[in-house]
Amino acid sequence: xxxxxxxxxxxxxxxxxxxxxxxxxxxxxxxxxxxxxxxxxxxxxxxxxxxxxxxxxxxxxxxxxxxxxxxxxxxxxxxxxxxxxxxxxxxxxxxxxxxxxxxxxxxxxxxxxxxxxxxxxxxxxxxxxxxxxxxxx
Amino acid sequence: xxxxxxxxxxxxxxxxxxxxxxxxxxxxxxxxxxxxxxxxxxxxxxxxxxxxxxxxxxxxxxxxxxxxxxxxxxxxxxxxxxxxxxxxxxxxxxxxxxxxxxxxxxxxxxxxxxxxxxxxxxxxxxxxxxxxxxxxxx
Numbered sequence: 001x002x003x004x005x006x007x008x009x010x011x012x013x014x015x016x017x018x019x020x021x022x023x024x025x026x027x028x029x030x031x032x033x034x035x036x037x038x039x040x041x042x043x044x045x046x047x048x049x050x051x052x053x054x055x056x057x058x059x060x061x062x063x064x065x066x067x068x069x070x071x072x073x074x075x076x077x078x079x080x081x082x083x084x085x086x087x088x089x090x091x092x093x094x095x096x097x098x099x100x101x102x103x104x105x106x107x108x109x110x111x112x113x114x115x116x117x118x119x120x121x122x123x124x125x126x127x128x129x130x131x132x133x134x135x136x137x
Numbered sequence: 138x139x140x141x142x143x144x145x146x147x148x149x150x151x152x153x154x155x156x157x158x159x160x161x162x163x164x165x166x167x168x169x170x171x172x173x174x175x176x177x178x179x180x181x182x183x184x185x186x187x188x189x190x191x192x193x194x195x196x197x198x199x200x201x202x203x204x205x206x207x208x209x210x211x212x213x214x215x216x217x218x219x220x221x222x223x224x225x226x227x228x229x230x231x232x233x234x235x236x237x238x239x240x241x242x243x244x245x246x247x248x249x250x251x252x253x254x255x256x257x258x259x260x261x262x263x264x265x266x267x268x269x270x271x272x273x274x275x
Contacts, residue, residue, distance in 0.1 A: 009203075011202075013206075015160070015206070018206060021208060027146070061205055061206050062161075062199055062206060063199065064200070065145070065146035066146075068148065068150075068199045069156060069199055071206050071208065
């Protein structure tokens with residue numbers, strides 16, 4: 001399979017899950033998974049980098065250029081959009097592509113397993129981010 | 138003159154500023170002047186609509202699509218970027234183009250609302266000082 005094709009303008013993160021804004025260390029678009037860097041800024045998470053990069057704090061709620069403040073959400077029903085079209089019941093995990101989600105079946109040996117969401121409808125998913133810290137053998 | 142040509146990715150808050158979060162009722166690029174709708178959401182301000190639409194509350198400092206949260210600076214210094222053409226010492230008002238800013242000299246049409254957005258500073262900085270006068274050009 002492949003990463004979900006999330007279109008940033010179609011993403012709606014649950015309002016009640018929003019965390020306080022922090023600066024973006026990279027260009028980040030709505031729907032990207034981000035981790036908290038040691039410098040207190042958000043960077044793009046990925047499952048095949050460092051342990052820090054594979055510990056996302058949440059999903060970006062809007063677009064932000066480098067240095068701009070970014071709000072993220074970390075739980076609840078997220079609209080990923082009709083373009084992303086998540087499959088109902090499918091488990092989605094942090095991808096090897098920075099910021100993206102992929103089906104659990106795309107994990108390969110050495111990837112750190114980070115559960116992100118389960119598909120609910122053709123455009124929404126139930127988000128619950130669980131960074132396991134464990135690599136697939 | 139003309140509207141400032143703000144590039145959303147170049148807009149930055151200078152230092153730590155208070156930022157107000159509301160849902161965007163329309164697509165709002167960073168650098169846009171915004172007002173609060175009757176449904177308590179951010180929308181793009183403009184001087185040639187209603188008095189409410191001219192009621193600038195601040196400038197967006199990140200980009201948001203419709204329904205997404207948007208962060209707005211109600212006061213303080215931001216940087217509008219090198220592309221903006223902001224002039225130090227010039228006073229800027231809400232434009233007749235939704236969300237944009239223009240010099241006061243462009244406020245020439247009868248009926249347009251005079252809503253001050255702020256004052257240009259050096260090195261593309263901008264002092265956000267929103268003041269929606271509610272007064273119209275005679």
